[in-house]
Amino acid sequence: MSPVIKKKRNKFTLPSKYLLLILSGVCVALMLVTFKTDLFEGPLRAAAGYVVVPFQKGIASVGGYLYDRAEEMGQLKEVLAENQALKDQVDALTMENAQLQQDKYELTSLRELYEIDKATSEYEKTGARVIASDSSNWFYSFVIDKGSDDGIQVDMNVLAGSGLAGRVVSVGPNYARVVSIIADNANVYGTILSTSENLMVSGDLQSVMSDGVIRFEQLYDKENKVSEGDKVVTSNISNKYLPGIPIGFISSISTSYNNMTKYGYITPAVDFQHIQEVLVIMELKQQVTQEKHSMDKE
CATH class of the missing domain: 1.20.5 (Single alpha-helices involved in coiled-coils or other helix-helix interfaces)
Structure with a gap:
């Protein structure tokens, strides 16, 4: 089919x-x-x-x-x-x-x-700008844009904000490195402006980072004249820092174990987290001292 x-x-x-x-x-x-x-x-x-x-x-x-x-x-x-x-x-x-x-x-x-x-009008100065700093957020060491070609020398004092920032430690033709007073190895002789008592300001980066203060010690204050808020300036006995430059203000004060000296902390006059422009004093402590001695002899 x-x-x-x-x-x-x-x-x-x-x-x-x-x-x-x-x-x-x-x-x-x-x-x-x-x-x-x-x-x-x-x-x-x-x-x-x-x-x-x-x-x-x-x-x-x-x-x-x-x-x-x-x-x-x-x-x-x-x-x-x-x-x-x-x-x-x-x-x-x-x-x-x-x-x-x-x-x-x-x-x-x-x-x-x-x-x-x-x-600090008695000192000759030049302005400079910070062009580099250490790796942290704190300016315990930084570089400025002026050097030996501009007359910058080692140990020249550097100002920032409202007071002393540090001193020049090395110089190139067009730059200089500055170590600030908050660096751990920095020491500055200071004076209580109201009493003329001397003390030692010691760099303390950790204290600055945590509490915004730097340490001082070796303060002789038997009559308890020094109090919180007193202004601290550089001392005339310092061999690297010119006298009368503001360092900061006493924020706390304590008596040492030997009951002979006092120690404590200073609130610095400089904001060490934000430094952009500085003033470099164009005179060295040694030069100023020699000139003063020469004038005294005359």
């Missing part, structure tokens, strides 16, 4: 785009027939109305929807543009505020240097 071969009939399909085009043409034709001529009246015009009116409503609805979306897209673009403009304005204001804060800090720093310059 031979197999029955079924043939599939090819079904005719019309692409949707052509169907839409045909329907649109019919709609336009019916609209023209209905509203532009008076040849067809009665049932034909009514039938055309049943076809055309719903189609017109659909087109109007779609058109209105598309118009609304177009309006919304336009508004969205405007909002996005305004938002970007506001972001740019905020960025500009943020940068401007940061610059103002920087300018304010630099102005404060320069004012402090101006005041310490007046307080």
Whole structure:
């Protein structure tokens, strides 16, 4: 028995785009027939109305929807543009505020240097900028942008903020390294300004980092005249630091076990976390001492 071969009939399909085009043409034709001529009246015009009116409503609805979306897209673009403009304005204001804060800090720093310059007006000085520091956030050692070409010498005293920062320990042609008084190996003879009592200020980096103070000792104060808040300046007996330069203020004071001397801590006159500009005194203690001796002999 031979197999029955079924043939599939090819079904005719019309692409949707052509169907839409045909329907649109019919709609336009019916609209023209209905509203532009008076040849067809009665049932034909009514039938055309049943076809055309719903189609017109659909087109109007779609058109209105598309118009609304177009309006919304336009508004969205405007909002996005305004938002970007506001972001740019905020960025500009943020940068401007940061610059103002920087300018304010630099102005404060320069004012402090101006005041310490007046307080030590008997010494010739030159200004310099810090160009490098040690790896920590504390300036116990730093480099300035002036050196031997500018007359800088080893052991010259360096001022910052409202007082003594340290001294020059090495010099290059256009730079110099400064070790500050908070370094662990630094020692400065100081004097209590109100009583003229001498003491030794010892660098104590750990105390500065933890409490913002530096240690002092060897204070002879049998009459208990020294108290918290007293100003400490460099002593005339120091062999490397010129006299009368502010070091800081007594923040705490205690009596040693031998009951003969006192020790305690000083709040430094310099912010050793933020040093940008300094003043270098262009005179050495040895030179000043020799000049003074020469004048005394005369």
